[in-house]
Amino acid sequence: MAQVHDVAVVGGGLLGASIAWGLARLGQKVVVLDEGDAVRRASRANFALVWVQGKGAGMPPYANWSVEASRQWPGFAEALEEQTGLDVHYQRPGGFHICLNEDELAARQRVVEGMYAQGAPEGYGLEMTSREDLEKALPEIGPEVVGASYSPHDGHVNSLRTFRALHEGLRAFGADYRPDHMVDAIEPQPGGGFVLHTEQGRVEAAKVVLAAGNGNERLAPHVGLFAPMMPTRGQIIVTERVRPFLHYPLGTLRQTDEGTVMIGDSKEDVLDDGETRVPVSTVMADRARRTFPLLNRLNVVRTWSGIRVMTRDGFPVYDQSASAPGAFVACCHSGVTLASMHALDLARRIRDGGLGGALAPFSARRFADAPETLLNSDAAA
Amino acid sequence: MTPMFSHIPADQRPTLEIFVDGQSVRARRGDTVSAALLASGLDVRRDSAVSGVPRLPYCMMGVCFECLVTIDGVGNRQGCLIPVAPGMRVEIQRGKRELGK
Ligand SMILES: Cc1cc2nc3c(=O)[nH]c(=O)nc-3n(C[C@H](O)[C@H](O)[C@H](O)COP(=O)(O)OP(=O)(O)OC[C@H]3O[C@@H](n4cnc5c(N)ncnc54)[C@H](O)[C@@H]3O)c2cc1C
Ligand code: FES
Numbered sequence: 001m002a003q004v005h006d007v008a009v010v011g012g013g014l015l016g017a018s019i020a021w022g023l024a025r026l027g028q029k030v031v032v033l034d035e036g037d038a039v040r041r042a043s044r045a046n047f048a049l050v051w052v053q054g055k056g057a058g059m060p061p062y063a064n065w066s067v068e069a070s071r072q073w074p075g076f077a078e079a080l081e082e083q084t085g086l087d088v089h090y091q092r093p094g095g096f097h098i099c100l101n102e103d104e105l106a107a108r109q110r111v112v113e114g115m116y117a118q119g120a121p122e123g124y125g126l127e128m129t130s131r132e133d134l135e136k137a138l139p140e141i142g143p144e145v146v147g148a149s150y151s152p153h154d155g156h157v158n159s160l161r162t163f164r165a166l167h168e169g170l171r172a173f174g175a176d177y178r179p180d181h182m183v184d185a186i187e188p189q190p191g192g193g194f195v196l197h198t199e200q201g202r203v204e205a206a207k208v209v210l211a212a213g214n215g216n217e218r219l220a221p222h223v224g225l226f227a228p229m230m231p232t233r234g235q236i237i238v239t240e241r242v243r244p245f246l247h248y249p250l251g252t253l254r255q256t257d258e259g260t261v262m263i264g265d266s267k268e269d270v271l272d273d274g275e276t277r278v279p280v281s282t283v284m285a286d287r288a289r290r291t292f293p294l295l296n297r298l299n300v301v302r303t304w305s306g307i308r309v310m311t312r313d314g315f316p317v318y319d320q321s322a323s324a325p326g327a328f329v330a331c332c333h334s335g336v337t338l339a340s341m342h343a344l345d346l347a348r349r350i351r352d353g354g355l356g357g358a359l360a361p362f363s364a365r366r367f368a369d370a371p372e373t374l375l376n377s378d379a380a381a
Numbered sequence: 382m383t384p385m386f387s388h389i390p391a392d393q394r395p396t397l398e399i400f401v402d403g404q405s406v407r408a409r410r411g412d413t414v415s416a417a418l419l420a421s422g423l424d425v426r427r428d429s430a431v432s433g434v435p436r437l438p439y440c441m442m443g444v445c446f447e448c449l450v451t452i453d454g455v456g457n458r459q460g461c462l463i464p465v466a467p468g469m470r471v472e473i474q475r476g477k478r479e480l481g482k
Contacts, residue, residue, distance in 0.1 A: 243477045259431070
């Protein structure tokens, strides 16, 4: 049947917005079905790193995908600015993971060695840095810092502005963004295509992309897909603005383009993001001031917590349905980092109708309890 | 230049000395730092942290944060909430607070 929409994207967070933007840029008629404004989204709570080091430990294709994301970010940021006039402040000076004692240093060394042992991506560049070299890059570090690991691919961005640019871009491309359209059910149609049942009636589309964050778990079985999620909570501390002093992002500390210092980024199993927890903030703040003793005097202006979109094994899931081949699912933890790949690469694959062999390792078939209905993209393409 | 603000003559409180960017200024005991700055006749405008535009104290009651000033070496203090003390060293902030100040 003829469809008004080429693709319905379920979810308007960073993943949905990136994929929809990429599809609309390729001339696809896209409708984005999202929940209302008051919903809590990981896309509004994150730490805004475009982070590569250590990603994909245990899954080499994810390490490659992350390096490629960093390589694609400059072009992605440029395309957003050209279209919307919004500078998302992407910077890639390289990033450090700081170690505060010899045990941490040894553990970090093992992570670095592990990345090479599993076959690191071409030009990976991850290395350990001595305290002496670190002092040249970060003159303000405290006496407890013993060393760090460094990756040239690491950077950061203004992620809220990126999110806004994607939505402004979507509008400029003529995509149909519909808030307050929570999807209850999706029905694959016998001749192909899908009917999506929302709070506000039916929507039809030739293809459907599930990008509903942790909500993917519930929706995936409607179209023969599988998305086992295991969300965690994270907390962030924000200080008042200070003159630029930190010219590299660290794994848990960065200075934004506007001067605030952000301290992240706890990992907790408690899933209530209605409040922040003081003991957690205390540990984070303590590490931050041991890293940079001068932070001691800064005033904290905000703290918040957010729920991470997390698959059960922590690696991204990209998949295509065998029983309803026009249905795709995408979910991952690092949606800021991977936004460039979602917009520029994944969107093209979805437009073309199959994910392709490169994304086969990301299929949810890797989970032992995956349903039979799953087929990987390479077979569907 | 006639200051826009001045102490009323009937105000008989004793004066004390503070320093504004190194310059001696007479304030009255019980003045807030912001009140003393406004009555000093000096150009006490700070530059805002992001866009760098000039700003002066506004609400004088702790809610707008327009009065940020460095007091005795500590940046981003709300001048409208802090009473002057003899010998206090006040610096007008140029843009963002400096780390360590
Ligand atoms: C504290 C914290 C720090 C982080 N730091 C970083 C970082 O430094 N770098 C990085 O790369 N990533 C980071 N992340 C992760 C990143 O924010 C997420 O990967 C990303 O935002 C996920 O985007 P999403 O669109 O999948 O999910 P979400 O932002 O949760 O969006 C999902 C959307 O789907 C909608 N939805 C759900 N169910 C339905 C339904 N049934 N119908 C319609 N719509 C639905 C929701 O309303 C929502 O809009 C961090 C996350 C947290 C919480
Ligand atoms: S003048 Fe408004 S907070 Fe000080």
